[in-house]
Amino acid sequence: MNNILWLKALHVSFMVAWFAGIFYLPRLFVNHAETKSTEIAQHLKGMERRLLYFVSPFAILTLLLGLAIIYAYGTSWFIAAKWLHIKLTLVIALFIYHGYCFKLVKTFALDQNTRSGRFYRIFNEIPVLILFAVIILAYLKPM
Numbered sequence: 001m002n003n004i005l006w007l008k009a010l011h012v013s014f015m016v017a018w019f020a021g022i023f024y025l026p027r028l029f030v031n032h033a034e035t036k037s038t039e040i041a042q043h044l045k046g047m048e049r050r051l052l053y054f055v056s057p058f059a060i061l062t063l064l065l066g067l068a069i070i071y072a073y074g075t076s077w078f079i080a081a082k083w084l085h086i087k088l089t090l091v092i093a094l095f096i097y098h099g100y101c102f103k104l105v106k107t108f109a110l111d112q113n114t115r116s117g118r119f120y121r122i123f124n125e126i127p128v129l130i131l132f133a134v135i136i137l138a139y140l141k142p143m
Contacts, residue, residue, distance in 0.1 A: 004072050011065035014058045019131060021055025022094075025101055026124035032108050034117040041111075048105045059098055066091070082143040090130050090137075097126055 025048060032044040070078050078084065107113050136142075 004069060007065055007069045007072060011062060011069060014061040014065060018055050018058035018062050019127065021051050021058070022098065022101075022127045023124070025051050025055075026120050029104060029108070029120040029123070030117045033113055033115060033120055041108075045109050048108060052101055052105050056098070059095065063091070063095070081141070083137045083141045087134055087137040090134050094127060094130050097130075 028044055028048050028051065032041060032048065035041050035044070070084070073081075104113075
């Protein structure tokens, strides 16, 4: 049981680090979409790229540790934990979101963004909603 607790502690730690970046990156997109300054846009391009590449290993470690926890609990637990199936679906959605951020970073790098700051403000709310749902599922384990 002690090993599972370590896995959970590390899983949550890397998840927090990942979300810190996933929450901040769209705020950079907002500033980038709204700036008229070429100098600021160039600075934001570097920040966006560095942040995304910095938090990506945290996403991978979060996933690997989550899978290790599932493995440690076993197949019968996994099959019975219906709440976990919903959580994993949300995690997949978050990885799609994360992948889409790579596309957006490239779009900004090529000066091809056509979306407004308002779009990125709304885009920024997606991981917040996923995080709330995942926490509720993980702690309350409904069903």
